[in-house]
Amino acid sequence: MITLDGARVDRIVDMDNFKKLMKKGTFFPQTITSAPYTIAAIHAIFSGSNGNRTGTDTYYGSPLFKKNLFATLPVYLKKEGYYTIGDFLSELIAPKIGFDEFLIHNELKDNLTKKHLHLLDKVNKIKEKQNFFLYLHYSNIHTSLLDTVLKKYNNFDKTYFEKKEENSREYNTYLRAADQYLGKIIEKINECDMLKNTIVIVQSDHGVSVGEKIGERAYGAFCYDYTVKTFVFFLQPNIFPAKEVKQQVRIIDILPTILDAFGIKESKDYEKMDGKSMMPLIKGKKEDRYAFIEAGNPLKSKEPPKKPNIRAIRTSKWKFIHNYWDDSEELYNLEKDLGEKNNLIKKEKKIVDGLRNKLNFELKKGLSLEIKQLKKKL
Amino acid sequence: MKKTKGSKDNKVRYGTISLPIPLINLIKERIKGTGISSVSSYVAFVLRQILSSEEQTSEVLDKESEKDVKRRLKTLGYA
Numbered sequence: 001m002i003t004l005d006g007a008r009v010d011r012i013v014d015m016d017n018f019k020k021l022m023k024k025g026t027f028f029p030q031t032i033t034s035a036p037y038t039i040a041a042i043h044a045i046f047s048g049s050n051g052n053r054t055g056t057d058t059y060y061g062s063p064l065f066k067k068n069l070f071a072t073l074p075v076y077l078k079k080e081g082y083y084t085i086g087d088f089l090s091e092l093i094a095p096k097i098g099f100d101e102f103l104i105h106n107e108l109k110d111n112l113t114k115k116h117l118h119l120l121d122k123v124n125k126i127k128e129k130q131n132f133f134l135y136l137h138y139s140n141i142h143t144s145l146l147d148t149v150l151k152k153y154n155n156f157d158k159t160y161f162e163k164k165e166e167n168s169r170e171y172n173t174y175l176r177a178a179d180q181y182l183g184k185i186i187e188k189i190n191e192c193d194m195l196k197n198t199i200v201i202v203q204s205d206h207g208v209s210v211g212e213k214i215g216e217r218a219y220g221a222f223c224y225d226y227t228v229k230t231f232v233f234f235l236q237p238n239i240f241p242a243k244e245v246k247q248q249v250r251i252i253d254i255l256p257t258i259l260d261a262f263g264i265k266e267s268k269d270y271e272k273m274d275g276k277s278m279m280p281l282i283k284g285k286k287e288d289r290y291a292f293i294e295a296g297n298p299l300k301s302k303e304p305p306k307k308p309n310i311r312a313i314r315t316s317k318w319k320f321i322h323n324y325w326d327d328s329e330e331l332y333n334l335e336k337d338l339g340e341k342n343n344l345i346k347k348e349k350k351i352v353d354g355l356r357n358k359l360n361f362e363l364k365k366g367l368s369l370e371i372k373q374l375k376k377k378l
Numbered sequence: 379m380k381k382t383k384g385s386k387d388n389k390v391r392y393g394t395i396s397l398p399i400p401l402i403n404l405i406k407e408r409i410k411g412t413g414i415s416s417v418s419s420y421v422a423f424v425l426r427q428i429l430s431s432e433e434q435t436s437e438v439l440d441k442e443s444e445k446d447v448k449r450r451l452k453t454l455g456y457a
Contacts, residue, residue, distance in 0.1 A: 037456075059447075059451055059456055059457075060439060060444065060447050060451075062447070063439055063443055063447065064439060089454070090450055090453075090454060091450070092447065092450055092451070092454075142454075142455075145455075146454075146455045150455035150456070151455055220456075302457060303448070303451075303456075303457045304451070304456060304457065367428075370428060371428060374424075374427055374428060
């Protein structure tokens with residue numbers, strides 16, 4: 001499993017190596033993240049569930065992940081006898097539970113291509129005796145943004161938002177480097193003949209702003225499509241056909257899809273996942289799955305908030321956003337308004353009511369879990 | 379929510395909320411033999427537990443852990 005941290009789906013599709021890869025497996029270009037920032041998104045991918053239930057719904061949420069209630073991908077695979085190894089940007093990125101080796105790289109010093117090719121060599125030897133799960137976190141887009149955007153500007157710096165084209169060009173160079181990394185990884189996978197019996201997953205956890213909306217210089221503050229719409233790609237010729245599935249799916253659907261592909265049943269020892277397998281959609285089923293999204297806008301503070309303060313529901317056609325700091329709401333028709341500029345909140349009451357009900361339903365799911373835990377104590 | 383007068387001895391003021399009768403009856407059954415004297419007491423008890431568990435969720439991250447997380451977030455460029 002390879003995460004290209006911060007790779008935008010609308011741009012990765014134009015990159016050489018990814019374009020070649022896309023034709024060989026199943027590509028989901030409308031995969032919606034649970035949260036447009038890495039910590040919450042990766043926890044959601046690993047658990048198949050949204051942060052409001054798992055406990056990781058803010059930048060501070062990593063130590064609060066309810067590992068006793070939510071089984072993760074490495075936990076499932078370890079039970080099946082897999083050797084599990086992951087290389088991460090930080091301890092905060094993913095739950096450690098289930099990993100035989102939880103490695104952390106130094107994004108400023110380590111050559112990720114070299115390190116990850118070495119890890120592929122390692123698992124290539126392991127696979128002679130044991131199945132393996134290898135997670136590779138490509139963090140160089142984040143590293144590039146660290147000095148050029150994150151530490152240089154705040155979310156309201158006019159100088160940043162007035163140079164969108166330049167921001168865009170710079171971002172594309174970071175993405176091209178990510179694409180080159182991907183090319184080398186796939187080359188190594190082919191050299192090791194791993195595709196005979198390995199599923200390769202390439203995904204992004206969230207996109208990145210290039211200055212589309214004042215108030216968000218990078219990601220994590222808003223819930224607009226340039227950060228929340230991302231992708232997942234599955235490569236394994238025996239299971240995943242070469243096709244593009246345009247229907248909306250969620251990053252929480254990735255774990256159930258892997259379990260489904262392996263014939264592993266969801267464990268009844270844990271809370272039921274929010275996500276659902278994508279296999280029926282690959283086989284042709286038509287289904288619009290809505291996505292529940294949470295973010296934490298720091299507003300004028302330098303630090304992210306301790307609780308989410310912006311939530312959204314996205315379908316293929318509509319995006320409803322509730323901003324809790326001023327109780328404002330937004331509604332966008334995503335088919336006609338790709339830039340999410342025309343707020344229809346006062347014009348489409350029925351649509352708003354329906355989406356607001358979905359939002360409340362998701363919030364109640366989180367609260368129900370709290371009450372369930374409480375009932376055990378009472 | 380209507381405000382009613384508290385008793386002269388109580389420093390805490392009370393309000394009134396509405397619950398459906400079937401729910402009230404369920405609660406009455408639920409509290410039989412528990413030592414909880416009224417539906418109001420039970421509802422207040424449960425809500426206090428829920429609200430304090432929500433606060434605990436953010437306080438479970440003790441000050442030392444919070445400092446550590448903040449330090450790591452700063453390295454990542456998020457704080």
